[in-house]
Amino acid sequence: MLATVASACLIGVDGYPVTVEVHMSQGLPGFTIVGRPDASCREARDRVRAALHSSGMPLAAKKITVNLAPAGLRKTGASFDVAMALGLLIAYEMLPQSVVDDVTFIGELGLDGSIRKVPGMLPMVDAAKTDVVVVPPSAVSEALLVGKPKVRCAPDLRSLVEALTGEASWPDLPEPVEPGPSADPPDLREVRGHEVARRALEVAAAGGHHLLMVGPPGAGKTMLARRLPGLLPPLDLRTALATTRVHSAAGAELPPGGLIRVPPLRAPHHGASAVAMVGGGTGAMQPGEISLAHGGVLFLDELGEFSVDVLESLRQPLEDGSVRVVRADHRVTFPARFLLVAAMNPCPCGEADQPGACRCSPAALLRYSRRISGPLLDRFDLRVKVTRPTARELIEGPSGECSEVVAERVRRARERAWRRGVDANAQLSSKALEDCAPLKPAARALLEAALVKNQLSARGLQRVRAVALTLADLADDDPPLDSRHVAVALAMRIDLGAYYRRIA
Amino acid sequence: MSHSVPDEAFALAIATLPEVGPARRLVLHRAGDLRTVWSRICDGSIGCDPQVRRALGLGIGEPMLTEEYSPIIQSWQDHAASLDPAAELDRHLTAGVGVAALGSARYPGAFVEDPEPPTVVCWLGDIDDLVGPRVAIIGTRRCTQAGRDTAFELGYALSAAGVSVVSGLALGIDAAAHRGALAAGGAPPIAVVGSGLDVIYPPANRALWSQVAEAGVVLTELPLGEPPRAWHFPNRNRMIAALADVVVVVESRRRGGSLSTVAAAIRRDRDVMAVPGPVRSPAAEGSNALLRDFGVCCDATDVLLRLGMSPAARRPSAEQRPLPEGNAALILDALGWQPSTLEDLVARVHLPLEVVTLALIQLEEAGWVSEHGGWFERRAKTEFAG
Incomplete structure (x- = not known):
């Protein structure tokens, strides 16, 4: 039979x-x-x-x-x-x-x-x-x-x-669970001080700019990163479905209601292997961390401690928004459009990177600087310093705006980006930037001065422009870009090479 | 070996021997006529010399037999067999390097009376620049912008007043002091280095190295080709102390290498002065500790008085930079003389980020502020800025 x-x-x-x-x-x-x-x-x-x-x-x-x-x-x-x-x-x-x-x-x-x-x-x-x-x-x-x-x-x-x-009727489907308010997400209000880093988070959320935070241990880099998903707009239906598929395929627990609407935050430990990061494996192809972060935030703490292979394997997905994993048996494409947020110590001693206080030998600094390749570093439009707030700031410092207020600004900035035909300003091409981000004369002079001083490459120039556009969007300013936005965009792109050159 | 080979050739040859530092070199140098010493090294009989045996830690009670095996003397013998002292000297002279052995006429007088004199001195530039008053300006390689500026100013003012600046051509304070002296174009700068004169270390100072050699003199006790080994630097420091009439420490860490120069200066009864630094600055921890026992150096006048020279009636030069106004002035005030981050500044002045960043860019352009890797530091006068 x-x-x-x-x-x-x-x-x-x-x-x-x-x-x-x-x-x-x-x-x-x-x-x-x-x-x-x-x-x-x-x-x-x-x-x-x-x-x-x-x-x-x-x-x-x-x-x-x-x-x-x-x-x-x-x-x-x-x-x-x-x-x-x-x-x-x-x-x-x-x-x-x-x-x-x-x-x-x-x-x-x-x-x-x-x-x-x-x-x-x-x-x-x-x-x-x-x-x-x-x-x-x-x-x-x-x-x-x-x-x-x-x-x-x-x-x-x-x-x-x-x-x-037909001996019995079909069992009833379980009552649909209302996607109620999830457990209290961390709020930006709880962050004291960190004026620059808060702004960088806001800009990252609004413009989809990848963010690198440089600072000593205990400065609050992780605390800041955990607040980023709360600033991002909820996932649109298409992204939500794609993200839910990935989480479903990985066997991860899904929120009540099934659909993932809150941008996910993935924070893999720096011991992660390349397969765990981009996906693959024997047998069934498992999605990696970058796909689980699809639509959300991938947070890499201690960026310098990740193996070089793992970091280099991120470059192509960062460019394409998806990753194609090819093995002898299977060829699989995973979605992987995520906001990369990384944190690292400025140098191996980490404790005191301020000029005249670092204890690292020049050789150790050089070794450390080689851990992160230029092309990867180039992907970070925002590079900010995070310092330990002083005790006074922690106790008396004013607590800043709450996530809700910032998220509303982010939403409005994203609407401006949608009108330009992209999800976020980070995706604007150089040509599109010429059209939608003209510069006021004073702003142009600032950029030219930075170019002359060799602070910026030609590519870096365009990235600064995109960040300045996001800053203007957040301030509800219409282009042409004002010099104050360009100044902040420049300040949010610290020269990491300086750490390794400062001894010269 | 012809009889016309000068002492310098043998002194250089001895300096190339393995496992020989300044102390052993001096013992060998004083073991007799250099030509004889060299031939005794070649045949191994130097192992019979009681002073040499003591320096090598060999017993002197036992019969002093040449045949008694000592690995060091054996290695000297092996090394000497493949070395021609005359060719060694020739190598230096054709490279334009001056050489003087201890005891010869051209040997710098400053080392003659020294307790640990170098047996041979090699130099680039003019060795006769070692006349006149000399002040060592030393400090950490990992200094702050304020320290760099102070070293530059001191170097400038002292050189202009006719005092030669002695330093080690290292990164940080050393380089800044030399740059200051070169910018003033006064008394010739003097550099003592811890490697052979053809091994430029650190490579970042290549240009400075040749500028100092041009305007003054770069000297060392090491033969050409010697790499910058860690143990060369304390030896180099003793030469700096020996050359200087006054040693000024600009910024030094708690256990910085500059403190070995200070120790050498104390042994030689040289004056030591330290530039006060901020109490909490790790870069000034060592120099601040010196202030308890030694003189305070706030500007070149302090040093000149210590030298017994009358300070030149130098008019304080007028501030050339456009004075900051409004917010910029407020921010410069808030910056003070300690490195600060943008975050610190925003918290201190309670102004919007946009205003602070714009003002900082203006201050940087006007030369009031410098920025490295996200740290902002106030600049001293920029009339010197190199």
């Missing part, structure tokens, strides 16, 4: 429809799975047999062959368990084939017959070609985001079979 049941599998962040074919015949009893399954996939036979037994539907020993079509695709994970169990029941003629026609089943089986969620429910439901998709109850909110197929759920194999045969 032959049965075919629809299911789906996950590669990278994309789902692929898979047909599970079950064939039962006379012969030596056995259970074979073909169609390039990996270990977790092959172990399904033990899970399925035990789950059926627990659900009161034991199987007689027969020769069973399961084929996962298309046979060329490598399959990983346990998403076919439910489909396999149903296929067996049909093959043993305990269930008619007609009840599973035009239904896709995605879920893992427990030995007790319960149906569980697997990573990547959202992209797999999206890939399903049938009108109905059956998922475990915990994955319903995620599956509903796709909007296309009708979503049904079943908590265990027994109730699924009863619903399919």
Whole structure:
């Protein structure tokens, strides 16, 4: 007897429809799975047999062959368990084939017959070609985001079979959870002092400019970075879906309601490998940290401690907004448009980088300066110094504006950018900048002076201009750009080379 | 070996021996006629000399046999076998380097009476510039802009008053002092370096190196080709102390190398002065500690008085920079003489970021302020700024 049941599998962040074919015949009893399954996939036979037994539907020993079509695709994970169990029941003629026609089943089986969620429910439901998709109850909110197929759920194999045969009605979908206010995000109001760094955060959020903070340990670089997602506008639907797909595929927990609307913040430790950062790995291609940060912020603390390979692997995604990971078996493109925020010590001694106070030898400084390549450094439009606030500032200093007020300014600045046809000013090309960011004579003179002093490269000049445009947007000033905006943009681009030259 | 080979050739040859510092060099130098000493090194019999044995830490009670094996003497012998003293001297002379051995006529008088005189002195420039009063200006390589400016001013004023500035051609204070002396174009600058005269260290000072050699003299006790080893610098410092009538420390760290120059100066009864620095500045910790025991140097007049010279009736030069006005004046006041970041300044003056950055750019253009890696520092007078 032959049965075919629809299911789906996950590669990278994309789902692929898979047909599970079950064939039962006379012969030596056995259970074979073909169609390039990996270990977790092959172990399904033990899970399925035990789950059926627990659900009161034991199987007689027969020769069973399961084929996962298309046979060329490598399959990983346990998403076919439910489909396999149903296929067996049909093959043993305990269930008619007609009840599973035009239904896709995605879920893992427990030995007790319960149906569980697997990573990547959202992209797999999206890939399903049938009108109905059956998922475990915990994955319903995620599956509903796709909007296309009708979503049904079943908590265990027994109730699924009863619903399919019509003995019982389908279990109700769980109540949709309102995406209520998430746990209090850190607010900018709690930051005392740091006048320049706060402004840099605002500019980074408004203009999508990558930000590098240089300062000694304990200056508050991490504290500042954690407040950046709160300044960014909520994700638009397209980005939100892409980000949710990535998080779903990585098996990360999704917010109530399923959809990620708050820009994510990812802060991988500096021991991260290149694969963990950009994605890949053996078997299923896993999205990396840069894709999990899609639409949000990637925060790299202690930038100088990351391995050089990892940092260099960021350059192409920073340019393209996506990363293409190619392995012998798979070619996968992950989305990766993120705001890069990095923090580093100015020098190995870190404690006291001020002129005349640094204890590092010239050789140590030179070694340290080589850790971050020029091209990567070039990606940071904003480079600011963060110093430890004094005790007086901490205690008496005025607390600044709250995130809400700043976020409103950021939103208005982004609206100006949208009118220029880009998401944020950082994406403006040099030519576009000529058109939409003309300079007042005094502003032009400032830039020319900086060029003459060799503070700026030609490329740097355009970046300063883009930052100045963002500053003007935030101040609700119309171009031509005023010299005060250019002055602040220049001040927010400190020359890191000076750290390593200052001893000369 | 012909008889016309001068002592300098042997002194240089001895200076190239392995594991020989100034002290051992001096012992060898005084072990007899240099020609004889060299031939005894060549045949290994120098190992019989009691003074040399003591310097090498070899027993002198036992029979002093040439055959007794000493790895150092063996290595000297090996080294000497492949070295021709006359060619060694020739190498220096063709490179335009002057050479004088201790005891010879051209040997600088300042070292003759010294407790640890260099056995040989090599120089670029004019060795006769070592006449007249000399003041050493020394300090840390990692100095503040204020320290750099002070060293420059002192170098300028002293050179203009006819006092030669002695320093070590290192980064930071040393270089600033030399630049000041060169800018004044007065008494010739004197540099003592810790490497062979063809090994320019630090490379960043290449131009300064040749300017000092042109206007004054660059000297060392090391032969050509000697790399700048760490242990050369304390030895170089003793030569600076020996040459100077007064040693002025501009900025020194708590355990800075300048303090070894000070120690050498004290051993030689030279006057030591220190420039006061901010109490909390790590760059001035060592120099401030010196103030408890030694003289205070606030400007060149203090030094000139110490030298017994009457300070030149120098009119305080008029301020050439346009005086800052309004916000710029306020910010310059708030900056003070300590390095500050933009963040500090904004917090101090309570003005918008735009106003502060614009004013800082103006102050920088006018020469009131310098900026390095996000740190702003107030400049002293820029009439000297090099």
